[in-house]
Amino acid sequence: MPSSADKPEPFDPLGIAAAMGEWCCLLKAAQELRDVDAEMMDTMLEADAAGTTPVGPEAATKVRSIANLMRSLNLDPEAIRRNEPETMRRLEAACLGCTERRRCARELWVGTDAGTYQEFCPNAAPLDHLRRLRRGSC
Template identity: 30%
Template sequence: MLGQFQQLGSAPWQPTKTHAIVESAINLFSDWLKHRREMRELRDMNSGDFARIARDLSVTPAELDAVVRQGPHASDELPRLLKSLGIDETTLSRTQPFLQRDMIRVCASCQQKTLCKHDLDAGTSAQHYDEYCPNASAIDELGQRP
């Protein structure tokens, strides 16, 4: 019987597609738990501290609350969009930090995430973002439209 186990165990273990799906699900659940923990911390914070943080970020407490509720990945599309348009995010954050912060806030609350992600994945963002992106006017302000 021991020989049977050795035979089964003789081939090196290979990750399967199922393993990747399970790992992805675990990571999503972990991110969700972390977000819930952060939301609890914000609820426990007194309104004065929350308002002070919002003021430091140059947003209203309501805007800060809305962005926080969207989660930590709510504006992940923005760096990808900027890169696809040839806009250096590091330079933007150094030269126009308030504009960048506003763009992050706008991206986080955008209702066109599915369309944006599709265009980013397809490599067609530069041709279509101005049709739906609420940051299109800010990008125009940068004077770097393709």
């Protein structure tokens, strides 16, 4: 005897709604992949080639975390990437090797990262240096 799960939906007998839902999920995944720009991917691939970290969604999340933290500190990660690409690569590489991912994510989520990053972030000193440069004092 067929179950109710085997019966087609009365308003969608061909399963088009289900197919559209799956298509939307694929489109969202493609958008997330597009959000990882070429330079960020190069950084992750370099780290992987050096054997320091795996490439994957977790690595992309960590690299996005440094950009979000920089914005919280009134630093422009895109401008730094353009003007000082090596500095940005070093920041991203340190972020990739960080062991405080959960704390970082929590601090970013609740908005306390700008006041606490110095306690746990491996990029605290370089970020402080960038902030001093931005204010005009070395």
